[in-house]
Amino acid sequence: MKRVISLCLFTLLLSCVSTSKVIDDPNFFGNFNPINPDEKYSLKAETPWHGDAVFYHIWVKAFSDSNGDGIGDIRGIIQKLDYLNDGDPSTSNDLGVTGIWLSPIFECDFKGDNMHGYDTVDYYKINEKFGTEADVIELLSEAHKRGIRVIFDYVVNHTSSKHPWFLDSKNGGEKRDWYIWKKNPSKEDTKTKKWQRAWGGGNWTNVWHRHADWYYYGAFWSGMPDLNLKNRDTREEMANVLVYWLNKGFDGVRIDAVRYISEDGPDAAADRPDTHVFFKKMRGDIFEKYNAAGYAKMMVGEAWTDKDKILPYYGNGTDELHMCFDFPMAYTIRDTVKSGERSAAKVENLNNYFEYIENTLPKGAVNAPFLTNHDEVASRPFTDYGGNIDKCILAAGLAILAHGSPFIYNGNELGMADGKAKGDMRHRTRIELEKIESLLADKDSILNWHKYFIKLKKSYSALRTGGYKRVPSDDGKTLAFLRYNDSETMLIVAGFNKETKSVSLDFSGIDVPKGEVTLLLGKTAGKNLSLTDENLSKFTVGDIEPASMQVYIFGVGERIR
Numbered sequence: 001m002k003r004v005i006s007l008c009l010f011t012l013l014l015s016c017v018s019t020s021k022v023i024d025d026p027n028f029f030g031n032f033n034p035i036n037p038d039e040k041y042s043l044k045a046e047t048p049w050h051g052d053a054v055f056y057h058i059w060v061k062a063f064s065d066s067n068g069d070g071i072g073d074i075r076g077i078i079q080k081l082d083y084l085n086d087g088d089p090s091t092s093n094d095l096g097v098t099g100i101w102l103s104p105i106f107e108c109d110f111k112g113d114n115m116h117g118y119d120t121v122d123y124y125k126i127n128e129k130f131g132t133e134a135d136v137i138e139l140l141s142e143a144h145k146r147g148i149r150v151i152f153d154y155v156v157n158h159t160s161s162k163h164p165w166f167l168d169s170k171n172g173g174e175k176r177d178w179y180i181w182k183k184n185p186s187k188e189d190t191k192t193k194k195w196q197r198a199w200g201g202g203n204w205t206n207v208w209h210r211h212a213d214w215y216y217y218g219a220f221w222s223g224m225p226d227l228n229l230k231n232r233d234t235r236e237e238m239a240n241v242l243v244y245w246l247n248k249g250f251d252g253v254r255i256d257a258v259r260y261i262s263e264d265g266p267d268a269a270a271d272r273p274d275t276h277v278f279f280k281k282m283r284g285d286i287f288e289k290y291n292a293a294g295y296a297k298m299m300v301g302e303a304w305t306d307k308d309k310i311l312p313y314y315g316n317g318t319d320e321l322h323m324c325f326d327f328p329m330a331y332t333i334r335d336t337v338k339s340g341e342r343s344a345a346k347v348e349n350l351n352n353y354f355e356y357i358e359n360t361l362p363k364g365a366v367n368a369p370f371l372t373n374h375d376e377v378a379s380r381p382f383t384d385y386g387g388n389i390d391k392c393i394l395a396a397g398l399a400i401l402a403h404g405s406p407f408i409y410n411g412n413e414l415g416m417a418d419g420k421a422k423g424d425m426r427h428r429t430r431i432e433l434e435k436i437e438s439l440l441a442d443k444d445s446i447l448n449w450h451k452y453f454i455k456l457k458k459s460y461s462a463l464r465t466g467g468y469k470r471v472p473s474d475d476g477k478t479l480a481f482l483r484y485n486d487s488e489t490m491l492i493v494a495g496f497n498k499e500t501k502s503v504s505l506d507f508s509g510i511d512v513p514k515g516e517v518t519l520l521l522g523k524t525a526g527k528n529l530s531l532t533d534e535n536l537s538k539f540t541v542g543d544i545e546p547a548s549m550q551v552y553i554f555g556v557g558e559r560i561r
């Protein structure tokens with residue numbers, strides 16, 4: 001017992017010391033296991049691939065159930081791979097995505113209705129409800145055959161309170177310092193700075209949870225204690241977890257709760273300098289090593305916050321996270337599609353946001369646009385837009401064709417509504433895969449439009465990594481912009497109007513090739529246009545249907561729809 005007490009005092013002392021300056025540890029992840037990708041199941045990548053990807057976000061429990069127990073599973077995903085991308089360019093009934101993000105697949109504590117898996121109890125064991133490690137290896141193998149990369153949900157900020165590490169820690173064992181303990185956290189509150197929820201609000205009792213005479217830190221709730229990542233031993237083991245699965249053949253990770261890696265005191269538990277050090281080291285010591293070995297892998301981070309706070313997670317563009325989910329873009333697209341027909345200001349907001357991303361992301365950074373996910377970010381588009389499929393399609397097009405590599409949440413491509421459940425459960429109901437066949441038969445179904453947008457994104461590099469330039473229109477309720485690079489110039493026209501109409505675009509002062517402008521994507525018959533000196537300031541685009549998108553290329557191209 002005395003040993004435990006002195007260990008705890010030491011821990012307290014250590015945490016006081018470590019809050020005073022940024023961790024500077026040349027051996028940051030300790031003696032973590034070697035980077036040694038399994039050649040049989042890993043997909044080679046001599047250069048980074050994430051800037052050219054279209055991802056599909058699978059909520060494993062809801063997606064595809066292979067054994068009829070009502071719970072989606074890994075074998076169910078394998079059975080649906082041909083729907084996602086059959087790997088055959090000559091067939092076109094598949095969605096065409098090139099990446100999959102799997103929601104947490106490791107053994108977790110809560111196995112009830114809302115089993116989400118973010119409460120890990122064993123990072124080395126696949127959740128038995130989902131299958132086995134052999135199933136996961138087969139998924140990697142089958143996905144890779146089709147050119148689909150697979151990333152897993154890496155929950156590094158916290159474990160379940162039932163994880164053996166935490167049981168040891170709370171009993172004063174050798175892993176005591178793997179979690180964050182304080183005797184009197186509320187005493188650290190001052191008049192102006194308080195322990196509270198890491199994202200603001202609440203008070204110290206929301207994040208400090210009592211055990212015996214001590215309190216442990218858990219940013220989300222008492223059942224998910226935060227790991228003490230200021231401790232090198234903890235970092236070493238979490239690096240081992242990462243390397244174990246990346247070596248097996250995973251192509252990257254979605255990283256949960258990236259803002260909360262480090263907590264330094266009252267009002268200092270989000271976006272901390274140590275958190276950036278953590279991801280910079282992870283990039284340099286782990287991901288760049290895979291890159292050098294010819295197996296480029298990536299991290300996409302969940303920094304659920306404002307644009308100014310997301311940006312630092314990219315570091316200089318090549319030394320921190322590869323990608324970050326663009327939460328502000330999700331909100332802005334939603335807001336504009338919802339009411340752009342009534343408000344030119346909303347359309348202007350979206351244009352400003354696209355321009356912000358283009359002008360502000362450092363070189364090398366890849367944005368991750370999306371519309372919704374498994375959390376309470378927004379309702380599914382179908383529910384959000386009151387069943388207006390045109391608006392769902394327009395929103396999908398804006399996200400897929402936006403700067404970066406998009407993530408499509410499973411079911412949105414099928415026009416699914418929110419489930420009849422409360423809170424985040426409504427986003428996690430069974431994916432209605434039985435709809436696929438009838439949606440494929442209708443050339444203007446939401447599923448087919450997803451396929452068109454994805455095909456376009458994959459066919460034209462300007463839509464993936466090109467620049468962005470707004471084109472003024474005579475109608476504030478139409479968004480027109482160019483995506484361009486040295487070899488391609490694309491024009492995207494998004495109409496938020498209520499009636500079919502024409503708009504006049506002003507290209508004067510914009511450097512674009514004159515001549516034929518070919519319609520690649522549009523709902524109506526549409527027609528190719530021609531840009532001449534005469535119509536440079538009054539270039540007319542017609543047949544813009546309510547809540548619709550048209551995509552053109554300057555020059556010639558093959559019409560997709």
Ligand SMILES: [Ca+2]
Nearest residue numbers: 065067071073
């Ligand atoms: Ca099942």
Ligand SMILES: [Ca+2]
Nearest residue numbers: 088089091092
């Ligand atoms: Ca195909």
Ligand SMILES: [Ca+2]
Nearest residue numbers: 226260261262
């Ligand atoms: Ca934390």
